[in-house]
Amino acid sequence: MEPSDFRSDLTISGTVSATGGVYNDVKVRGEGRVDGDVDCRTFTCMGRCEFFGSLTAAAARITGDAIVSGNMRAAKAKVLGNLDIHGNADLQEVLIRGALTVDGSLSGDELEIKGMLKAKGDCQAEAFLASGGFTVGGLLNAGTIDVRLYGECKAQEIGGDLIHVRRGFGSGFGAMFKSLFFSSGGSLTAGTIEGDDIYLEYTKASVVRGNNVTIGPGCDIGLVEYKEAFQQDKGTRVTDSRKV
Amino acid sequence: MEQDLISKKELLELTGISYGQLYRWKRKKLIPEEWFIRKSTFTGQETFFPRELILARIDKIKNMKDDLSLDELADMFSPAPTDVSLGKQELLKRNIVSKMALDVFTEQFGDTPVFPFAHILAVFILEKLLQKGVISLDEGKTLLGTLIQHYGKFEGKNCDLIFVRKMGVSAFLLVSSPSDVYFEESAKIVERVSIADVIEALKWKLS
Numbered sequence: 001m002e003p004s005d006f007r008s009d010l011t012i013s014g015t016v017s018a019t020g021g022v023y024n025d026v027k028v029r030g031e032g033r034v035d036g037d038v039d040c041r042t043f044t045c046m047g048r049c050e051f052f053g054s055l056t057a058a059a060a061r062i063t064g065d066a067i068v069s070g071n072m073r074a075a076k077a078k079v080l081g082n083l084d085i086h087g088n089a090d091l092q093e094v095l096i097r098g099a100l101t102v103d104g105s106l107s108g109d110e111l112e113i114k115g116m117l118k119a120k121g122d123c124q125a126e127a128f129l130a131s132g133g134f135t136v137g138g139l140l141n142a143g144t145i146d147v148r149l150y151g152e153c154k155a156q157e158i159g160g161d162l163i164h165v166r167r168g169f170g171s172g173f174g175a176m177f178k179s180l181f182f183s184s185g186g187s188l189t190a191g192t193i194e195g196d197d198i199y200l201e202y203t204k205a206s207v208v209r210g211n212n213v214t215i216g217p218g219c220d221i222g223l224v225e226y227k228e229a230f231q232q233d234k235g236t237r238v239t240d241s242r243k244v
Numbered sequence: 245m246e247q248d249l250i251s252k253k254e255l256l257e258l259t260g261i262s263y264g265q266l267y268r269w270k271r272k273k274l275i276p277e278e279w280f281i282r283k284s285t286f287t288g289q290e291t292f293f294p295r296e297l298i299l300a301r302i303d304k305i306k307n308m309k310d311d312l313s314l315d316e317l318a319d320m321f322s323p324a325p326t327d328v329s330l331g332k333q334e335l336l337k338r339n340i341v342s343k344m345a346l347d348v349f350t351e352q353f354g355d356t357p358v359f360p361f362a363h364i365l366a367v368f369i370l371e372k373l374l375q376k377g378v379i380s381l382d383e384g385k386t387l388l389g390t391l392i393q394h395y396g397k398f399e400g401k402n403c404d405l406i407f408v409r410k411m412g413v414s415a416f417l418l419v420s421s422p423s424d425v426y427f428e429e430s431a432k433i434v435e436r437v438s439i440a441d442v443i444e445a446l447k448w449k450l451s
Contacts, residue, residue: 126271141267142271143268143271159263159266159270160264161267162264191289192289194267195264196262196263209253209263225253244253244257
């Protein structure tokens with residue numbers, strides 16, 4: 001990226017149409033439409049903005065609604081509102097408190113989901129930390145996958161080093177209080193789950209493969225294949241298990 | 245073309261790597277996406293790999309991962325060109341290409357002090373085919389022209405170089421890979437070179 005001195009800001013307040021290009025800070029307060037690819041240092045969206053093209057930003061913060069018709073790249077992204085990406089997304093460090101929808105695949109370094117993530121393709125990251133809901137249409141591939149189940153979570157396939165899935169409500173007063181507002185504690189559905197160290201609760205999967213596999217409460221697993229160790233909770237269903 | 249495939253389970257058993265490692269290497273693009281072949285079997289969907297390619301690749305990763313970081317390794321395996329440029333003397337001294345191949349280049353494109361990666365690659369392929377004895381010096385010139393004019397258009401994506409002869413007339417083609425090409429009967433494919441493999445070999449030589 002060139003020095004910011006050569007870049008100008010783009011501020012959208014009211015209803016504005018703008019063209020793409022290289023900008024310093026892009027701020028949207030009203031309702032905007034941008035035609036063409038945009039490359040900017042920061043992108044802040046408090047209103048509603050639609051990009052017809054791709055969006056590249058060093059840092060993005062979306063409290064309103066943003067739609068990107070192409071691909072999006074960002075080193076840092078905070079989604080407090082809604083962000084829809086129709087292409088692929090490469091977002092290195094992401095915090096989702098609102099909803100992020102990606103029609104293609106999503107790749108990044110650290111994904112933290114406290115809201116909702118929908119990716120139609122694959123999703124890959126070094127760390128995938130979820131305490132919200134997610135749907136991944138393809139493979140969810142991450143070094144560390146740490147899921148606290150609060151809502152419905154789904155992935156066609158899951159693979160990684162460490163895969164831990166636990167129900168969100170812990171114990172004590174806070175958990176009782178929360179369970180008054182949420183009808184079910186959430187669950188995970190996946191086709192296959194493969195990793196080195198796997199701990200699962202309230203998960204439905206056809207096959208689970210790993211070195212150390214522990215199946216906690218509320219699971220329904222078709223087949224477990226393990227290399228070193230396998231443990232199973234009493235109130236859980238594992239149709240078949242074998243050491244390989 | 246029926247490939248010899250290996251299932252994921254067999255691969256892990258044979259190489260002793262874990263699921264975690266396999267997924268990590270996939271994330272780091274040490275193993276290309278195209279090698280993950282999904283097939284349905286009686287146990288549901290399973291993943292298979294082209295046997296020879298994956299076994300060779302995993303062997304290399306296991307041998308090199310102590311000396312290089314995963315990112316450096318990924319760079320080695322990627323079909324994208326690196327931004328290495330070398331002088332003529334150095335190319336000869338490090339035995340990357342021979343003087344004869346270089347002379348063919350300078351005769352056609354003039355004398356340049358520094359060779360960018362794309363040009364090194366072109367001369368390297370020329371060298372390979374000359375050594376194999378499948379092309380003449382004149383055909384070598386056509387080869388260089390083809391590579392230098394068209395290779396950049398693939399923008400780092402995989403491609404194959406095909407050399408065909410028909411009744412003594414020769415032609416070079418660059419096609420994106422993987423792709424199938426069929427020729428009429430009287431045309432013969434003399435050589436098909438995977439540029440990705442050549443780039444990988446060249447990157448090892450340059451490093």
